[in-house]
Amino acid sequence: MxxxxxxxxxxxxxxxxxxxxxxxxxxxxxIGLGLSILLTLASFWAASTGAVYGPGVPVLLAVLAVAxxxxxxxxFLHISSAPDQVNNFLSLAFGIFxxxxxxxxxxxxxxxxxxxxxxxxxxxxxQR
Amino acid sequence: MSGGLNPTxxxxxxxxxxxxxxxxxxxxxFWLFLLSDIVMFAVFFAAYAVLSSSTAGGPSGRELFDHxxxxxxxxxxxxxxxxxxxxxxxxxxxxxxxxxxxxxxTLALGLGFVMIEGIEFSEMIADGAAxxxxxxxxxxxxxxxxxxxxxxxxxAWLMLMATQVEAMGFTSMVQRxxxxxxxxxxxxxxxxxxxxxxxxxxxx
Numbered sequence: 001m002x003x004x005x006x007x008x009x010x011x012x013x014x015x016x017x018x019x020x021x022x023x024x025x026x027x028x029x030x031i032g033l034g035l036s037i038l039l040t041l042a043s044f045w046a047a048s049t050g051a052v053y054g055p056g057v058p059v060l061l062a063v064l065a066v067a068x069x070x071x072x073x074x075x076f077l078h079i080s081s082a083p084d085q086v087n088n089f090l091s092l093a094f095g096i097f098x099x100x101x102x103x104x105x106x107x108x109x110x111x112x113x114x115x116x117x118x119x120x121x122x123x124x125x126x127q128r
Numbered sequence: 129m130s131g132g133l134n135p136t137x138x139x140x141x142x143x144x145x146x147x148x149x150x151x152x153x154x155x156x157x158f159w160l161f162l163l164s165d166i167v168m169f170a171v172f173f174a175a176y177a178v179l180s181s182s183t184a185g186g187p188s189g190r191e192l193f194d195h196x197x198x199x200x201x202x203x204x205x206x207x208x209x210x211x212x213x214x215x216x217x218x219x220x221x222x223x224x225x226x227x228x229x230x231x232x233x234t235l236a237l238g239l240g241f242v243m244i245e246g247i248e249f250s251e252m253i254a255d256g257a258a259x260x261x262x263x264x265x266x267x268x269x270x271x272x273x274x275x276x277x278x279x280x281x282x283x284a285w286l287m288l289m290a291t292q293v294e295a296m297g298f299t300s301m302v303q304r305x306x307x308x309x310x311x312x313x314x315x316x317x318x319x320x321x322x323x324x325x326x327x328x329x330x331x332x
Binding site: 010011012013025026028029030032033036037040043044046047048058061062064065068069072073076077087088091092094095098099102103105106107110 | 177
């Protein structure tokens with residue numbers, strides 16, 4: 001495969017066998033579908049079963065979701081850390097960084113504000 | 129393909145290689161758009177995470193959400209991601225039969241998803257759980273509605289692409305547009321993983 005030697009980046013979504021439209025692309029989609037179905041069913045099972053320790057369920061769900069997103073990125077979007085994917089991979093890393101900053105930053109700041117602010121009953125009591 | 133045009137380019141330094149193939153540039157640009165779209169969804173996710181317990185005495189997620197229905201929606205979207213892959217393989221092999229088969233299956237599964245979500249929304253609003261009821265429901269309808277809107281736009285795009293294949297055949301321009309569509313469709317599926325984990329399963 002000369003595309004790995006020339007150093008130019010490939011398009012995201014381009015598959016290893018895409019120049020022939022080959023069977024390796026089909027196998028990649030099949031693997032992705034199988035793994036995704038397993039992870040989805042595991043998520044719904046973990047949310048409804050009592051077999052998992054209660055406070056551990058959100059952690060398990062988060063792990064399963066991140067795993068399934070990884071499966072989608074690798075087997076459906078064909079993003080990898082291969083030499084011809086450097087630009088795609090770096091922009092993905094920056095995107096994940098911004099997303100994490102927005103979500104966890106908001107949650108931490110709002111939880112902190114909720115913690116600091118006086119409960120409504122006390123505000124009303126003081127104004128009397 | 130990046131390497132297919134000039135295989136001898138391997139040893140030349142970066143400064144002498146010339147521009148990347150159009151397909152690579154288009155794919156990269158659309159990938160950047162998708163990442164910015166995902167950042168927009170991250171804002172909606174953050175709003176939902178902050179507001180999910182602010183029900184203002186109204187119904188909570190635990191009372192509203194039906195897991196079986198969400199599993200059905202998830203299966204629709206997951207299978208449509210797979211059939212979208214088949215469609216892309218069909219376009220690369222320039223096989224109209226495989227392409228139209230994949231496109232039709234993707235369209236049917238996507239329509240099924242949008243219809244189930246439409247039924248869910250209308251039932252919730254009929255039960256008094258409208259977006260105006262509480263901050264939790266505003267955040268819910270914004271997040272899930274934005275995703276549903278993306279899927280609807282994707283379906284319109286898919287029908288447009290089917291007519292373009294019919295009218296122009298598998299030219300390199302149509303192939304690039306199909307690559308962008310498949311990236312869009314797979315990215316929507318990734319957003320949906322976050323939606324069903326955080327919104328539907330996280331609520332119990």
